[in-house]
Amino acid sequence: xxxxxxxxxxxxxxxxxxxxxxxxxxxxxxxxxxxxxxxxxxxxxxxxxxxxxxxxxxxxxxxxxxxxxxxxxxxxxxxxxxxxxxxxxxxxxxxxxxxxxxxxxxxxxxxxxxxxxxxxxxxxxxxxxxxxxxxxxxxxxxxxxxxxxxxxxxxxxxxxxxxxxxxxxxxxxxxxxxxxxxxxxxxxxxxxxxxxxxxxxxxxxxxxxxxxxxxxxxxxxxxxxxxxxxxxxxxxxxxxxxxxxxxxxxxxxxxxxxxxxxxxxxxxxxxxxxxxxxxxxxxxxxx
Amino acid sequence: xxxxxxxxxxxxxxxxxxxxxxxxxxxxxxxxxxxxxxxxxxxxxxxxxxxxxxxxxxxxxxxxxxxxxxxxxxxxxxxxxxxxxxxxxxxxxxxxxxxxxxxxxxxxxxxxxxxxxxxxxxxxxxxxxxxxxxxxxxxxxxxxxxxxxxxxxxxxxxxxxxxxxxxxxxxxxxxxxxxxxxxxxxxxxxxxxxxxxxxxxxxxxxxxxxxxxxxxxxxxxxxxxxxxxxxxxxxxxxxxxxxxxxxxxxxxxxxxxxxxxxxxxxxxxxxxxxxxxxxxx
Numbered sequence: 315x316x317x318x319x320x321x322x323x324x325x326x327x328x329x330x331x332x333x334x335x336x337x338x339x340x341x342x343x344x345x346x347x348x349x350x351x352x353x354x355x356x357x358x359x360x361x362x363x364x365x366x367x368x369x370x371x372x373x374x375x376x377x378x379x380x381x382x383x384x385x386x387x388x389x390x391x392x393x394x395x396x397x398x399x400x401x402x403x404x405x406x407x408x409x410x411x412x413x414x415x416x417x418x419x420x421x422x423x424x425x426x427x428x429x430x431x432x433x434x435x436x437x438x439x440x441x442x443x444x445x446x447x448x449x450x451x452x453x454x455x456x457x458x459x460x461x462x463x464x465x466x467x468x469x470x471x472x473x474x475x476x477x478x479x480x481x482x483x484x485x486x487x488x489x490x491x492x493x494x495x496x497x498x499x500x501x502x503x504x505x506x507x508x509x510x511x512x513x514x515x516x517x518x519x520x521x522x523x524x525x526x527x528x529x530x531x532x533x534x535x536x537x538x539x540x541x542x543x544x545x546x547x548x549x550x551x552x553x554x555x556x557x558x559x560x561x562x563x564x565x566x567x568x569x570x571x572x573x574x575x576x577x578x579x580x581x582x583x584x585x586x587x588x589x590x591x592x593x594x595x596x597x598x599x600x601x
Numbered sequence: 602x603x604x605x606x607x608x609x610x611x612x613x614x615x616x617x618x619x620x621x622x623x624x625x626x627x628x629x630x631x632x633x634x635x636x637x638x639x640x641x642x643x644x645x646x647x648x649x650x651x652x653x654x655x656x657x658x659x660x661x662x663x664x665x666x667x668x669x670x671x672x673x674x675x676x677x678x679x680x681x682x683x684x685x686x687x688x689x690x691x692x693x694x695x696x697x698x699x700x701x702x703x704x705x706x707x708x709x710x711x712x713x714x715x716x717x718x719x720x721x722x723x724x725x726x727x728x729x730x731x732x733x734x735x736x737x738x739x740x741x742x743x744x745x746x747x748x749x750x751x752x753x754x755x756x757x758x759x760x761x762x763x764x765x766x767x768x769x770x771x772x773x774x775x776x777x778x779x780x781x782x783x784x785x786x787x788x789x790x791x792x793x794x795x796x797x798x799x800x801x802x803x804x805x806x807x808x809x810x811x812x813x814x815x816x817x818x819x820x821x822x823x824x825x826x827x828x829x830x831x832x833x834x835x836x837x838x839x840x841x842x843x844x845x846x847x848x849x850x851x852x853x854x855x856x857x858x859x860x861x862x863x864x865x866x867x868x869x870x871x872x873x874x875x876x877x878x879x880x881x882x
Contacts, residue, residue: 417682485719489783491680493733493790494709503736507723 353579360576363569369577373539373555379566383574385541386555390578392543393456393535393551394521397463402517404464405471412472413479414501425476432469439465440530448534456542456549459535466527467520474516478509511593518589522582528553552578608836608865608877627693627710627793627824628653629674634688636669636678643669644853647688649843651794656816656825658839658861660832662876665845666853667828668716671796674826675711676704692794709737712787712823716799718779720771720786727767729782730754733790749789757785758815777808784815788823795823799830813838832877836865844873 367382374381408428412421443462452458482505490500506513531537537554538547552574559571629651636644644666651657659667672678673686676697689696697707720729730750734741750767754760759781763774771782780800787795797816801809816825816838829835835842842864844857857864857873868874 483719485715485717486721488677488680488715489719489721489786490732490736492675492677492708492713492715493736493786494705494707495733495736496705499736504721508721 356572356575356579359569360572360574363573364576368570368573372541377564383550383552383555383570383577385538386550386552386574387577387581388541388543389456389459389535389538389550390525390552390581392545393460393463393531393549394525396457396460396545397467397524398517398521400461400464401467401471401520405468405520406475406513408468408472409475409479410501412476414497414505428469428472431465432473435529436466436527437529437532440533443530444533452546454534454536454548456535456545456547459531459549459551460545462530462534463524463527466530467524470520470523471516474519475513478512478516479505481512482508514589514593518586522586525578525582526553528557532557608832611833612836612862612865628691629794629824629826630691630694631670631674632689632691634670634673634686634690636666636673636686637684638681639683642852644673644686647853647855649855649858651824651826652841653824654820655840656820656827656838657841657843658835659826659828659843659845660830660835660876661845661853661856662847663830664851664853665847667845668798669853670845671713671798671826671828674794674796675708675713677708677713679704709733709790710792711794711796712790712792713796714780714783714787714798714800716802718776718783718803720774720779720782722770722772724771725768726754726763726771726774726782729771730785730789732786737790753785753789754782756788756819757781758811758818759785775808777804777811780804780808780812781815784812784819788819793824795819795825797825797827799828801834802830809834832865836861844868844870844876846872846876 369382370384371382372385412425439462443458447458447461448454487500490504531551531554535551536548538550542549556571556574559567631647631649634647647670661667669678674690678684678686689698721732727750730753731746762778801812839861842861843855845853846856847853857870865877
């Protein structure tokens with residue numbers, strides 16, 4: 315009977331719907347569980363080694379217990395700052411060129427180049443900076459490390475800012491243009507302020523990614539067990555420190571590797587939390 | 602035919618000569634203007650003599666090129682990728698398409714209001730009005746900005762509604778208020794010509810009537826070109842009417858141009874009559 319067939323089809327659809335929803339929930343739970351497992355594992359293994367010395371002292375010599383990673387925290391912060399100073403203007407400038415000024419084929423070529431750069435393995439970036447700067451010009455140094463991180467950050471900033479600029483409706487640009495505003499002023503005073511929170515989020519994303527990079531620093535900043543803020547000399551970084559401690563034979567250093575990982579994650583989380591907080595307040599004030 | 606009223610009842614300007622004053626606004630003379638989007642030609646050979654101090658309505662079915670044409674008058678057409686125009690547009694005798702003419706300067710003299718209200722979302726009502734002054738002119742004392750804001754908002758018939766919320770966001774206003782804010786922003790830089798591209802298409806009838814009343818007051822100072830797909834609006838608000846139509850290959854042409862009363866009551870072209878009586882478009 316036709317009615318039976320209809321009911322069977324209806325039942326089939328309901329079963330399929332339920333199964334699909336359950337599958338989606340299960341997979342989501344799995345990915346969240348993996349994240350929690352990683353963070354939880356790091357926390358449990360690392361939190362025991364956190365103390366004042368860990369943040370204020372430099373590493374002790376081989377075999378001795380105690381000391382900290384102050385030089386690595388400082389090195390990471392300094393190199394991120396310098397890398398940001400290099401990468402933010404270049405990345406934003408590229409995105410602004412592609413969206414606001416680029417016409418025709420050249421803008422397409424630039425966009426393609428940025429995509430290629432984003433897909434470059436980070437060790438290749440390290441080798442490139444090593445060949446270009448370290449070997450001939452700077453030696454192993456903080457500035458070489460910052461340049462390598464900047465190369466990692468540029469495509470991330472360029473692509474995220476490009477996506478954000480695409481969201482700005484043309485009607486807004488036209489409103490400003492129709493008042494007799496030159497294009498560069500439209501971009502600077504109308505377009506960018508409108509999407510500033512999004513741009514900051516993109517910059518944060520790139521900083522977070524660069525903060526965790528190890529491979530490009532191995533061949534450029536090299537690492538340092540002494541406290542050093544001189545960009546011309548080898549500089550420590552948290553991922554390098556984690557790597558060195560993790561491959562060492564000492565239990566104390568293994569524990570310190572976990573603790574360093576925890577601190578690195580915390581720094582990134584605090585940074586992105588701060589950006590979220592301030593951009594939300596900024597948005598709130600302007601409305 | 603029209604269930605509400607006939608055009609004869611709603612045409613507001615019976616005779617053009619009564620309302621035209623020679624010292625108000627600037628003349629705009631369009632000569633053999635063609636416009637292109639890449640390879641596609643959107644307008645062919647438009648000749649139109651916009652009279653100063655009058656409201657000129659451009660009517661026609663969707664896709665006939667009326668928006669393209671009005672955007673050619675302040676060189677906004679060319680901001681779209683691949684778009685360009687040929688021919689000339691004379692603003693008070695001076696060709697804005699001359700090789701040494703600057704589109705940026707032209708746009709300061711010819712203001713524009715768009716189809717969708719587009720106040721700057723991150724700026725207050727006050728900042729929206731003086732945006733053109735702040736962006737493009739040397740800094741002025743605050744008292745002058747204050748005066749400009751009040752004068753422009755009064756001219757746009759918005760002052761009484763927003764005088765207590767000048768420093769709240771422009772996007773917090775209603776649609777009709779936003780559109781009048783955009784008109785205030787356009788006239789704050791004291792242009793000579795005001796172009797309006799279907800300014801009421803996103804508004805309700807009450808807000809539409811307010812804008813039309815406003816245009817009627819503004820025409821004493823500005824030459825106004827109004828694109829509209831609403832024939833009642835053209836009949837109500839304009840002194841002169843131009844009818845445009847696209848041919849089979851989607852190229853827009855100017856079919857007929859004359860005083861609004863004549864275009865609506867005694868159209869000379871068959872297609873104008875068809876469009877106005879609702880048999881076309």
